[in-house]
Amino acid sequence: MFKSKVALFVVGVLLFALSTTAVFAATDNQAPTIVDVNPKTMWANFPTTITIDFTDQGSGVVQCTISENSSVLWTSPTLTPSLNGSTNASLSFSPGVHTIQVECKDNANNLSVPLQLSFAANNDTQAPTTALTAPSSAVAGTNTTLSATVSDQETGVNYCTLKENGTEIWNSGTMSPIATGTLNINHQLLLTVIYMQLITFKLTENVLLSIAIN
Ligand SMILES: [Ca+2]
Numbered sequence: 001m002f003k004s005k006v007a008l009f010v011v012g013v014l015l016f017a018l019s020t021t022a023v024f025a026a027t028d029n030q031a032p033t034i035v036d037v038n039p040k041t042m043w044a045n046f047p048t049t050i051t052i053d054f055t056d057q058g059s060g061v062v063q064c065t066i067s068e069n070s071s072v073l074w075t076s077p078t079l080t081p082s083l084n085g086s087t088n089a090s091l092s093f094s095p096g097v098h099t100i101q102v103e104c105k106d107n108a109n110n111l112s113v114p115l116q117l118s119f120a121a122n123n124d125t126q127a128p129t130t131a132l133t134a135p136s137s138a139v140a141g142t143n144t145t146l147s148a149t150v151s152d153q154e155t156g157v158n159y160c161t162l163k164e165n166g167t168e169i170w171n172s173g174t175m176s177p178i179a180t181g182t183l184n185i186n187h188q189l190l191l192t193v194i195y196m197q198l199i200t201f202k203l204t205e206n207v208l209l210s211i212a213i214n
Pocket of ligand 1: 028029030031032056057058059060106110
């Protein structure tokens with residue numbers, strides 16, 4: 001009788017141990033890892049989209065932060081828990097050297113090892129280049145479609161406007177910065193003036209072009 005009670009007790013202890021082990025196995029003790037942060041360099045006074053790539057085991061990443069000198073510059077919204085994903089921040093930096101620290105946490109509040117990124121934020125002082133690719137000339141009073149190439153190796157072209165004798169007749173709106181690309185001006189222009197100007201610029205810089213009207 002005593003032996004059977006001892007046996008039941010032992011079985012009970014074993015079952016408790018097994019269930020406790022199962023609970024522990026479901027607990028996430030694994031901190032997320034920040035795989036990469038891009039870009040590695042930023043221009044000064046220019047909004048940059050920073051992409052944070054992360055992985056996790058267990059509960060999944062739910063939030064990331066970017067801080068500098070212990071002050072938080074940006075906090076992501078609460079993310080859908082993800083074991084392998086990314087999130088984007090938009091930040092603008094003053095001129096000079098910056099060291100930012102990126103951290104992510106999972107749904108069990110495990111904090112990643114911080115990833116540090118140092119870079120010198122410089123002002124973009126080079127104006128973009130642009131060239132009209134069509135047409136090289138036009139006949140006054142006819143509808144004409146313009147296209148142009150734009151190029152900028154620093155912050156990129158993010159806004160273009162077309163002026164006719166100083167009056168804006170078309171603009172691109174704010175675009176994702178273009179390093180090199182073709183700008184299609186989907187606008188039929190009625191050319192009735194002596195010349196037209198295509199102006200591309202970012203920040204306060206601009207360049208001018210003109211086409212001959214015959
Ligand atoms: Ca985890």
